[in-house]
Amino acid sequence: MLATAAALPAVASSATPTAPTPDANPAACAHRVNNTPQKLVDCVTKADLWAHMVKFQQIADANPGADGHPSRNSGEPGYKASADYVANVMRAAGYDVTLQEYKFHYFSFIGDPVLRETLPTPHSFGLGTDFNPGPVAGTTTAKLQPAGGIVVPATPAPSSASGCAASDFAGFGVGNIALIQRGTCTFAQKVANAQAAGASAAIIFNEGNPGRTSLFSGSLAGTEHIPVIFTSYAVGTQLLGQYVPGTGPTLNIDVKAIDDPNRSDWNVIADSKGGDPNNILVVDAHLDAIYGAGMLDNASGSATILDIAQQLKNTNTRNKLRFIWFGGEELGLLGSEYYVETLPADELAKIKFDLDADVTATPNYVAGVLDPKDGVNLFSRDPGTPMPPSIWAPSAIGRDHGIDYLNSIGQNHILFSADGTDAFMFQQAGIPASGVLTGQDCCKLASDVALFGGYEGNFEGTVPGDDGGCVDNPFRWCDNLSNNDPEVLTWMSKTFANMVGHMAYDTQVFDSSKKNGGHLKNGARPKVATPRGPVS
Numbered sequence: 001m002l003a004t005a006a007a008l009p010a011v012a013s014s015a016t017p018t019a020p021t022p023d024a025n026p027a028a029c030a031h032r033v034n035n036t037p038q039k040l041v042d043c044v045t046k047a048d049l050w051a052h053m054v055k056f057q058q059i060a061d062a063n064p065g066a067d068g069h070p071s072r073n074s075g076e077p078g079y080k081a082s083a084d085y086v087a088n089v090m091r092a093a094g095y096d097v098t099l100q101e102y103k104f105h106y107f108s109f110i111g112d113p114v115l116r117e118t119l120p121t122p123h124s125f126g127l128g129t130d131f132n133p134g135p136v137a138g139t140t141t142a143k144l145q146p147a148g149g150i151v152v153p154a155t156p157a158p159s160s161a162s163g164c165a166a167s168d169f170a171g172f173g174v175g176n177i178a179l180i181q182r183g184t185c186t187f188a189q190k191v192a193n194a195q196a197a198g199a200s201a202a203i204i205f206n207e208g209n210p211g212r213t214s215l216f217s218g219s220l221a222g223t224e225h226i227p228v229i230f231t232s233y234a235v236g237t238q239l240l241g242q243y244v245p246g247t248g249p250t251l252n253i254d255v256k257a258i259d260d261p262n263r264s265d266w267n268v269i270a271d272s273k274g275g276d277p278n279n280i281l282v283v284d285a286h287l288d289a290i291y292g293a294g295m296l297d298n299a300s301g302s303a304t305i306l307d308i309a310q311q312l313k314n315t316n317t318r319n320k321l322r323f324i325w326f327g328g329e330e331l332g333l334l335g336s337e338y339y340v341e342t343l344p345a346d347e348l349a350k351i352k353f354d355l356d357a358d359v360t361a362t363p364n365y366v367a368g369v370l371d372p373k374d375g376v377n378l379f380s381r382d383p384g385t386p387m388p389p390s391i392w393a394p395s396a397i398g399r400d401h402g403i404d405y406l407n408s409i410g411q412n413h414i415l416f417s418a419d420g421t422d423a424f425m426f427q428q429a430g431i432p433a434s435g436v437l438t439g440q441d442c443c444k445l446a447s448d449v450a451l452f453g454g455y456e457g458n459f460e461g462t463v464p465g466d467d468g469g470c471v472d473n474p475f476r477w478c479d480n481l482s483n484n485d486p487e488v489l490t491w492m493s494k495t496f497a498n499m500v501g502h503m504a505y506d507t508q509v510f511d512s513s514k515k516n517g518g519h520l521k522n523g524a525r526p527k528v529a530t531p532r533g534p535v536s
Helices: 026-031 037-045 046-062 077-092 188-196 233-242 295-311 334-340 389-409 421-426 446-452 484-502
Strands: 096-109 114-119 131-133 138-146 177-181 201-205 228-231 250-255 258-273 277-288 319-326 352-356 366-368 415-416 433-437
Touching: 037 484, 046 295, 046 484, 077 250, 077 319, 096 334, 138 233, 138 366, 138 415, 177 188, 177 233, 201 233, 228 233, 233 352, 250 277, 258 334, 277 295, 277 484, 295 319, 295 415, 295 421, 295 484, 319 334, 319 415, 319 421, 334 421, 352 389, 352 421, 352 484, 366 389, 389 433, 389 484, 421 433, 433 484
Parallel strands: 138 177, 177 201, 201 228, 277 319, 277 352, 352 433, 366 415
Antiparallel strands: 096 258, 114 250, 131 228, 138 250, 258 319, 366 433
C-alpha cells in the first residue's frame, strides 16, 4: 500500500521556530554578518535568487548540446560554463574553491533522431510523442518485418514473448527492421535475438495491457550495435497493420550519437575560510540537468545554495561550511559518489552533517523535507531505504529546522527520503543528512493537493495535464526559466537557509555525531541502484 502525505506521522520539534519578517535591505545584506538564522533568512531574496536563475538559463542558451538544444547536461559545454560561473561567484565571495574532475560514460544524440515511413505512404513519426530512440547510433532504410510471438489484441496481463526466442526470427530477412512487442523478457534479450537474425534495426512497441500502452523508453545492455526504437502500442499496431510479407512497409531510421566512455565532469567545492575544520557542514545541490537547460532540476537548488553562500560571506560560523555543486546526479549520483568514495577516511570523518537542495521552485509544488526515518520516495511513495538510528536520529535535528520555518509561514510539509538525491550518498557513508524538495511535474497525488493545493498529476507542460511534464521527459526541452515559480523558490530557499543557519552553529550533532560510529570503513562502496527505464 502506497504511503501518502496524509498518512505521514506528525513531527515533534524541539527547535526554536523562526518567525517570518520582511526581507532585509539588500545593501545592508551585502555588508553585514549574518550570524543568526533569522539574519540569514532575511537576506535570502527573490531578486538575488532569480538573478542566478536567469544566468543559468543564459548559460544553457549560449551552450547548445550535441543535439542542438540549450543544455547544462553533464559533460557538455553548458555544464562546464555553469561550474565556472558558480566557481567565480564563490571565489568573489571569499571562499576557497576547487573544481574536482572525474570521468564518466557520456552519451548524447547528435541532432534529432528520425523515424520515418517512406513506403507506401511517406510519413514522419514525432520524436518524443510517437517514438523514443534507445542509446544506440545507426542508420538504415529497410522493410519492416514482425518477429514471432506478437499478441494483438493484447491480453489483460503481460503475456507476449515476442522476440524472446531465436525461433521468433525464423525466416527473417537479413537487413530488415524487426518489429517486436514488449512483453515477458528483457529488451536486451529481444534486441540480441534480432541482431543475431541479421536485423538492421529493432522497433519495440508497448504491449497494450493496462499501464503498458503509451510511449516509453527501455533499458538496454549497452552492447547493442543496431538502432533501437521504442513506440506506443498504437504506433506499433499501426505498423503491424500495414505489414505485407515481402513488401514492407519501408522505414527510415536515423540515429546519430556521441558515445564517449571517458568524458570529464566536475564537482565545484567551496570551503569557508573560517569555522572549525574538524566540524564540517556540507551544503549541496546538483548542478547538472537531466535534459536540456534543467532550470527546475536543478538550477533552482543550485541557485538556492549559491545565494545562501553569498549571504554568509562575511560570517565566521562555528562549524566550517563546505558548499558543493555536484555533477552527474541525473546519471546516477556520479559526482557525489565520486566525492564520497575518494575522500580519505579521516577527512570524511570531519563531515558531521549534509544538507541537500534538490528542486526548490516547482509551480505545482509540495513542500518536502528530507527525513531518513519516516520519509517516502517521491515517485513511488514507498518507504525510503532503511537507515540506522545513528543516521536518522541526528538527521531529525536538521530536518526540524526546515519544518519549523515552514510552520512559521503557515506551510504544510511532507517527509521524503533522500533516495535518488546526493544526500543519499552521505547517509550511506554514515553522515546524517536532510534537505528540501518541492517535487517534480510527474506525480502529485490527491493527498498532496489537499495539503498544498494545485493539481494532481502534472502541471508543467500542460496545465493541468498528464503529459509527463518537462523534467523527466527527453526531447521536450521545456525545463526552462518559465518552468519555475519565483515565489516558491524564495520561501523554499528561506526554509533551507533556516536549516543552514542553525546547523552552521549546531553543537548537538556536531559534538556527538561520531560517538556511535556509522561511517563506512575506508574503501567500502555505497550501493546505488539508478535504473533509467523499464527492462521488460
